[in-house]
Amino acid sequence: MLELRPNCECCDRDLPPEAKNAVICTFECTFCSDCAEGVLSGSCPNCGGNFSARPIRPAAMLAKYPASTRRVLKAEGCASKSAA
Template identity: 60%
Template sequence: MLELRPTCENCNKSLPFDSDEAMICTFECTFCKSCVETILKQVCPNCGGGFEKRPIRPKHLLEKYPVSTKVVFKPAKP
């Protein structure tokens, strides 16, 4: 099950469970769409992989499968 991290690892922007801006790589590194497109150029700085839009977990499943509270903040080097 996806971890659904709450923020962008690069800019720390909030990415709630239903965000259309959340992007993930195969290791669930999580970034906002803006950072992926403009700063990271579609390449994960952690693993070198690409990104996909993070799926939205249905609201009725959040109690049973809550989103992560783990914040990872590692801004990419310019």
Template identity: 50%
Template sequence: MALEMRERCERCETTALPADGPARICSYECTFCVPCTEEMSGTCPNCGGELVPRPRRAG
């Protein structure tokens, strides 16, 4: 199963998240921009899981 590469931050909904750019995800693939992640202390507001750097896709 492929990782869903969401294009917008789920919190601010304004930050574009290109597949090769920085983003943070939890184990359920909730996706946030780095500034929002920092404001939430690295914890997903949906599931309470840890937000970690989203892997980047090769070319």
């Protein structure tokens, strides 16, 4: 089951479970689409993988399986691996 992290790891923008602008990589690194496309050029800075739209968990399932409240933010800043 996806963790559904509450924020963009790059800019710390809130990404609630119903956010249509949330993207994830295969390790569930979570970013807003603006950072994923702009700053990161479509490549996860943690694993180098690509991004997919994060699925939206239906409300009934969200009540039973709530989203994470743990915020993850890249302390060293946010830049793509190709820029590093």
